[in-house]
Amino acid sequence: MFKPYHQNFEKTVTIEFEGIEFRVPDTITVAAAVLSYAGENHTSISPVSAKKRAPHCFMGICYECLMEINGIPDQQACIVKVEEGMKINRQLGFSGGGEL
Amino acid sequence: MSELRDIIVVGAGPAGLSAALTASGLGLDVLVLDEQPALGGQLYRNIEKANEQTLKILGSDYGRGRHLIEKFRNSNAEHLAGATVWNIEANGNVYYSKAGQSSEIRGKHVILAIGAAERSVPFPGWTLPGVMGAGAVDSNFKSSGTIPEGPVVFAGSGPLFLSTLGHMTSLGVEIGAVLDTTPQGNLLAALPFLPRAMKRLDYFLKGAGMLLNLRRLGIKYAKGINGYEAHGRDRVEKVSYSSKNGVQHVEAGVFLVHEGLVPRCDFTQLLGLKHCWDAAQRYWYPQINHVGATEIDTIYVVGDGAFVHGGMPAITKGSLAAVDIAGKLNALPLDSKTVTLAKLEKKLSSELDFRPFVDVLFRPRSNLFKMSDQTLVCRCEEVTAGEIRRAINEGCLDSNETKAITRCGMGRCQGRMCGSALNEIIIDELNRQPLDTQPLRMRPPVRNISLAELSQLSLFKNRVR
Numbered sequence: 001m002f003k004p005y006h007q008n009f010e011k012t013v014t015i016e017f018e019g020i021e022f023r024v025p026d027t028i029t030v031a032a033a034v035l036s037y038a039g040e041n042h043t044s045i046s047p048v049s050a051k052k053r054a055p056h057c058f059m060g061i062c063y064e065c066l067m068e069i070n071g072i073p074d075q076q077a078c079i080v081k082v083e084e085g086m087k088i089n090r091q092l093g094f095s096g097g098g099e100l
Numbered sequence: 101m102s103e104l105r106d107i108i109v110v111g112a113g114p115a116g117l118s119a120a121l122t123a124s125g126l127g128l129d130v131l132v133l134d135e136q137p138a139l140g141g142q143l144y145r146n147i148e149k150a151n152e153q154t155l156k157i158l159g160s161d162y163g164r165g166r167h168l169i170e171k172f173r174n175s176n177a178e179h180l181a182g183a184t185v186w187n188i189e190a191n192g193n194v195y196y197s198k199a200g201q202s203s204e205i206r207g208k209h210v211i212l213a214i215g216a217a218e219r220s221v222p223f224p225g226w227t228l229p230g231v232m233g234a235g236a237v238d239s240n241f242k243s244s245g246t247i248p249e250g251p252v253v254f255a256g257s258g259p260l261f262l263s264t265l266g267h268m269t270s271l272g273v274e275i276g277a278v279l280d281t282t283p284q285g286n287l288l289a290a291l292p293f294l295p296r297a298m299k300r301l302d303y304f305l306k307g308a309g310m311l312l313n314l315r316r317l318g319i320k321y322a323k324g325i326n327g328y329e330a331h332g333r334d335r336v337e338k339v340s341y342s343s344k345n346g347v348q349h350v351e352a353g354v355f356l357v358h359e360g361l362v363p364r365c366d367f368t369q370l371l372g373l374k375h376c377w378d379a380a381q382r383y384w385y386p387q388i389n390h391v392g393a394t395e396i397d398t399i400y401v402v403g404d405g406a407f408v409h410g411g412m413p414a415i416t417k418g419s420l421a422a423v424d425i426a427g428k429l430n431a432l433p434l435d436s437k438t439v440t441l442a443k444l445e446k447k448l449s450s451e452l453d454f455r456p457f458v459d460v461l462f463r464p465r466s467n468l469f470k471m472s473d474q475t476l477v478c479r480c481e482e483v484t485a486g487e488i489r490r491a492i493n494e495g496c497l498d499s500n501e502t503k504a505i506t507r508c509g510m511g512r513c514q515g516r517m518c519g520s521a522l523n524e525i526i527i528d529e530l531n532r533q534p535l536d537t538q539p540l541r542m543r544p545p546v547r548n549i550s551l552a553e554l555s556q557l558s559l560f561k562n563r564v565r
């Protein structure tokens with residue numbers, strides 16, 4: 001959904017998204033990394049219908065980017081910056097009536 | 101860290117940084133709390149690490165932030181990044197969460213510099229992955245250096261819409277179409293404000309240059325659009341839009357929407373401050389005086405969170421509040437306070453020359469919130485406009501009652517995405533004046549934190565109420 005425009009970053013870090021390692025610029029947020037470097041189109045699923053959801057606001061308002069970061073669930077991936085060795089997972093649990 | 105500070109500033113954007121560095125320059129002890137990982141707010145996001153290429157593309161509106169942040173770094177003000185404030189009390193108590201732990205701190209004064217957010221307007225398909233705020237993607241570029249993969253379709257109106265469009269064309273983003281929703285009668289209505297606005301000829305030239313550039317690049321540009329929908333299975337694939345020429349379609353990999361900016365009022369509403377309604381821009385804003393003071397002596401509101409004026413005015417508004425507080429805390433003699441405030445007010449007034457024209461020129465279309473019954477209004481709990489209308493017709497009289505019955509506004513975003521749409525439906529269905537309606541009530545915690553974190557919160561030992 002996103003691609004890097006330039007690669008001139010002072011520093012990069014290695015993160016792990018769903019078990020696969022990626023090298024990403026150190027200024028990037030988790031949400032941005034998932035949608036570009038990891039090549040994903042969604043970050044979460046609707047707790048009601050289990051439909052796929054992705055960041056809408058990129059600034060902490062919509063909560064469509066809730067992910068598990070370093071084992072802690074429900075983190076807003078759009079306001080958390082990547083860090084060396086960070087482990088990121090999508091949360092696939094939901095409470096509603098839809099089907100996975 | 102001492103528990104009582106002279107000033108706690110919430111938000112490290114243009115207004116917050118300016119307030120903090122002005123106050124600390126006057127000898128006050130200032131702490132800035134900000135939930136973003138880096139200084140700069142949305143406008144100056146990640147500017148300390150921006151490379152030359154990015155600075156060139158984003159231009160002086162962005163680059164200017166460097167100077168402000170440099171001054172802030174050289175001041176004595178303290179900054180906590182990644183600190184999400186979730187409660188503020190009238191006595192100056194501020195509660196925030198950082199790295200999974202909550203703390204309480206107190207300010208003699210609290211300056212709210214929360215900023216603005218893109219107006220959230222529900223339409224069919226707006227929950228599909230790939231449908232995003234245009235400003236959101238602009239901000240995201242600043243910190244990540246990534247751009248959306250096309251074809252990118254733009255829909256909306258307003259200054260930020262145009263500047264984002266300009267940035268994305270300069271970045272070589274593949275643009276599928278630009279759907280301008282600005283009502284075509286607005287220009288005529290804005291003409292009386294033109295003479296004052298002409299003082300900022302540079303803005304006109306910038307806008308005109310941008311539109312010419314679209315034409316030069318052969319980008320499809322449609323005016324007078326009065327509605328749009330996103331279609332797709334697991335992500336947006338197509339956008340349909342309507343105008344007086346009927347309904348048309350365009351392919352889309354990403355759909356960027358922007359229907360203007362609105363002040364973020366969650367904390368001012370939580371504090372029970374009086375809010376006014378701006379009829380031109382259709383939004384609530386907290387009632388403040390000329391220096392940003394509210395009816396609660398401890399609390400000030402500055403920047404776009406007080407009224408959307410843009411970056412430069414936000415900086416001035418931040419300084420105004422800081423100087424006023426310095427006077428109250430005896431850090432500044434009365435006569436120099438009066439002189440400084442007068443200077444700043446004059447500066448602000450000239451910075452606002454363009455604003456009345458822009459506010460009317462980009463007045464939102466009248467059918468903005470006339471969504472179909474099938475449209476999901478509440479993204480989190482998936483409540484449709486039809487369900488909301490039914491509840492109202494069965495007797496719900498305000499947003500809070502409707503929320504209790506339908507669950508609209510009860511999900512993880514706590515009504516931030518659907519709150520204004522919900523209130524607009526009530527205005528419509530019950531034929532109310534906006535000022536006679538009661539928007540969703542805010543309650544702490546105003547940001548989501550875990551129960552475990554809440555239970556571990558250690559409160560002040562000598563708490564004063």
Ligand code: FES
Binds near residue numbers: 062076
């Ligand atoms: S993308 Fe909206 S809260 Fe993270």
